[in-house]
Amino acid sequence: MSGTQPPPASSRTSEEGAGWTRGTPGSFEELLPAKVPAFSWRRPGVLWRSRNDVLARLFGDPSDAIRRRCVEALAERGAPAAFTVHRPATEFSFLLMGDTGEGDRSQYAVVPPLLKAGAGTDFLVIASDVIYPTGDAGDYPAKFFRPYRDYPGPIFAVPGNHDWYDGLRGFLRVFCDLAADCAPPPWRGPLGLVPRLLWRRPGEVDEGALAAARAEHRGAPGQQASLPGPYWAIDTPALRIIGIDTGITGGIDRDQGRWLREVSAGPKAKLLVTGKPLRVDDEVRPGPIEGGGTVDEIVRDPAHHYVAAIGGDIHNYQRYPVPVGEGPGARVVHYVVAGGGGAFMHATHTIPRTGVVPEDRFRCYPLRGDSLSRYSKLYGRVTRLPKVFELTPEEATVAVRHRLGIEPARGYDERIAPSRRALFVAAVLGVPRGDRKRPRLLRLPVRRMPQRFRSELADWDRPPFFKNFLRLDVTERELRIRCLGVTGWAEHEADPPCEDDVTIPLR
Numbered sequence: 001m002s003g004t005q006p007p008p009a010s011s012r013t014s015e016e017g018a019g020w021t022r023g024t025p026g027s028f029e030e031l032l033p034a035k036v037p038a039f040s041w042r043r044p045g046v047l048w049r050s051r052n053d054v055l056a057r058l059f060g061d062p063s064d065a066i067r068r069r070c071v072e073a074l075a076e077r078g079a080p081a082a083f084t085v086h087r088p089a090t091e092f093s094f095l096l097m098g099d100t101g102e103g104d105r106s107q108y109a110v111v112p113p114l115l116k117a118g119a120g121t122d123f124l125v126i127a128s129d130v131i132y133p134t135g136d137a138g139d140y141p142a143k144f145f146r147p148y149r150d151y152p153g154p155i156f157a158v159p160g161n162h163d164w165y166d167g168l169r170g171f172l173r174v175f176c177d178l179a180a181d182c183a184p185p186p187w188r189g190p191l192g193l194v195p196r197l198l199w200r201r202p203g204e205v206d207e208g209a210l211a212a213a214r215a216e217h218r219g220a221p222g223q224q225a226s227l228p229g230p231y232w233a234i235d236t237p238a239l240r241i242i243g244i245d246t247g248i249t250g251g252i253d254r255d256q257g258r259w260l261r262e263v264s265a266g267p268k269a270k271l272l273v274t275g276k277p278l279r280v281d282d283e284v285r286p287g288p289i290e291g292g293g294t295v296d297e298i299v300r301d302p303a304h305h306y307v308a309a310i311g312g313d314i315h316n317y318q319r320y321p322v323p324v325g326e327g328p329g330a331r332v333v334h335y336v337v338a339g340g341g342g343a344f345m346h347a348t349h350t351i352p353r354t355g356v357v358p359e360d361r362f363r364c365y366p367l368r369g370d371s372l373s374r375y376s377k378l379y380g381r382v383t384r385l386p387k388v389f390e391l392t393p394e395e396a397t398v399a400v401r402h403r404l405g406i407e408p409a410r411g412y413d414e415r416i417a418p419s420r421r422a423l424f425v426a427a428v429l430g431v432p433r434g435d436r437k438r439p440r441l442l443r444l445p446v447r448r449m450p451q452r453f454r455s456e457l458a459d460w461d462r463p464p465f466f467k468n469f470l471r472l473d474v475t476e477r478e479l480r481i482r483c484l485g486v487t488g489w490a491e492h493e494a495d496p497p498c499e500d501d502v503t504i505p506l507r
């Protein structure tokens, strides 16, 4: 990652940079376990294990009540009320990625470029969904300790909805060193009988297996660290990094809300890390706080000096630089989605021409044309109609340009008109017209289908993977955020394609 060399090709400059050109298989192949577990969301056992998601949506999200018990247990153990870790270095670097843990090829493909581009970083943050499908402690050896055994620094995390399907027990055991079951179902009365009966209790924690996995894979002294709780702050001289726990459905409890207001006060620059992004797919999702107010109100308040809010949950990269405030207090908050750390890919071609920020300031990875091309190939394979569905990256990009009315980042000859077939495929695979949120044509499932059916289709195990992670470099004066792309080819492992690069003043 030398600053003196010209930047390597990226998806924004060439098909080769996007990983469409066949290269040498990446070295991640050598890191894979002898048997890569077949991960399927359609297995009845996985569906049954994930039932807490359905219960939380039907009967109310119990995360707030469970979290309160966890926090009480942590406080009894002596966790500081501010839930803050202090790090003295003014200049430091860290990595951030979201939605990692399926334990499969797409997770391992991220590891070699992560280690290369992350050389010299001080720590790694995982933003949501550390472990799929249900956050169990028993899955941590294969989906956390083993994949990241060679990252020499500590790893911190905020939980995502999937980590909560275990009542957060695995997460608390690994990241907070808390061995407690905080999760008796909180529903009361006769109406609560159904969710009380059906709620999946956390799996037993095999302490011996966890300790052995930690000792075998991440046992070095420099890799050890514990978080004060499921929400936390890492305070440094120039920047305070604040991680929040957004439970299953995206809200936070009133105690966490009060804590968030307290740690957000003061003139120091702040960076929010959340399990649910506040701007995503050209929508504002402010994040309700129990008892009133939203997370986004706290982020936008000029007195709090937030410079960025980064969330996982959606498995791609998006950045919206949003101007907030007026007069001398006016500034820009960068709202980032960074959920491409290992699990299946969410489409970007369904994002309309943006209104949250003007389209020319919006960034995403994969580019919409690449996303459409990838999905068109999947549909060609699944329907066995490749001649109907498959679009080359160029055909897909031209169709996206036509339907959205945007200038795609990777320029192809502007005189090329899209074919009727390409426009049809773009429409049925969900490319909206202009800034309309939904296309008129009946769409095939790409985004709005339940994850358990969609992900099966969207989880491929060959390059280009279109995964991503962030490298963040902090100095006294500025924060630099780079989005590095992961294709899965060896050619892109040593110097991964830089898909976005923004430097934000901290004062």
Ligand SMILES: [Fe+2]
Binding pocket: 099, 128, 129, 160, 313, 314, 339, 343
């Ligand atoms: Fe996820």
